Amino acid sequence: MLKMPPEKILFFALVAVSLAFVAFLHFGNSYENKPLFVFAYGGNLDKATFISRAGGFENAAPARLDGYRLVFQTNKNTEFGVANVVKDAGGSVPGVIYTLNMEQGRALDKSMGVPYFYGKISTKATLPDGTQMDVETYALAGEAFFAPPSRPTVEAAAKGLAQAGYGSVEADSLAKAAAEAGAAKVG
Helix, strand or coil, X not given: CCCCCHHHHHHHHHHHHHHHHHHHHHHCCHHHHCCEEEEECHHHHCHHHHHHHHCCCCEEEEEEEEEEEXXXXXXXXXXXXXXXXXXXXEEEEXXXXXXXXXXXXXXXXXXXXCCCCEEEEEEXXXXXXXXXXXXXXXXXXXXXXXXXXXXXXXXXXHHHHHHCCCCHHHHHHHHHHHHHCCCCCCC
């Protein structure tokens, strides 16, 4: 058995710790590389709209947000409402889970007006096979008021529902939410 002098043991220990530190600095915090899962609904269902807000996405999968319902509201003194989710034990909101990198997540937050217009909530979304995923989604910040959506807002949401493979049941729930907010019949 080889015996090593204590100073060599100390030297190798310091080298190992230094290499670990350099590796940590080089590879960075794994949080920065962790994908973000964002549940999108309303106008963000439309892929072109979403890309314009986030700068892209890695993946998209249809999902639903149980325990919420879709409404059109505003928290500002504006003419038109935007899509919002509110808690409703019997409700379900059709949507898409987008997988984003951190840069795309920051861009989306900025375009959504976080934290002043929309805020972020952590919740679970359900995939078509019943699997639940931890996701973040957006809900209006502060006190919200019902307001009818603009036609382009509803059209982007309807287009996104079709892109995600949803049918007439989901389209009807969109029209119902728009009508409840005081909008004319969506066509």
